[in-house]
Amino acid sequence: MIIHANVLSYLIALAAAIILGLVLRLPLLPDKPMRDSWTISAVFPTAVLAIGFYAMVYELGYQGYIVALITGIITALFSKFILEKIVPKVDVEESHE
Numbered sequence: 001m002i003i004h005a006n007v008l009s010y011l012i013a014l015a016a017a018i019i020l021g022l023v024l025r026l027p028l029l030p031d032k033p034m035r036d037s038w039t040i041s042a043v044f045p046t047a048v049l050a051i052g053f054y055a056m057v058y059e060l061g062y063q064g065y066i067v068a069l070i071t072g073i074i075t076a077l078f079s080k081f082i083l084e085k086i087v088p089k090v091d092v093e094e095s096h097e
Contacts, residue, residue, distance in 0.1 A: 009058075009068040010051055016072025017050035017079075018042045024080045038089045040079055050075040 021042030022028065030039040040046070054071045 006063075009063070009065060010054060012065055012068040013050045013054040013072040013075070014047050016069050017046050017076045020073055020076035021046045021079060024076060026076075026080060040083055042076075045083070046076055046079040049079060 026040060026042045026046065028042050030041045030044060050072045053075050054068055057067060057071055
């Protein structure tokens with residue numbers, strides 16, 4: 001199903017999440033190597049969650065730039081304070097044979 005929405009609303013949610021994530025001192029990118037990193041950052045998963053949450057809110061019937069801004073703010077706060085409690089970090093045991 002294709003979501004027909006104003007692209008500017010998605011960009012507002014994305015920008016709000018990234019900017020507030022940086023203000024909350026989330027790192028911009030995950031630790032290196034990125035594919036093995038479980039660090040919460042402003043780009044992943046904060047920005048991805050902002051786009052996804054706005055898509056869900058849009059499908060519920062709430063639209064507009066203010067809704068996109070609020071969604072981005074809530075997503076950044078969610079990533080900073082709540083996400084690690086819901087999905088804890090993975091304990092990786094490094095064993096080299």
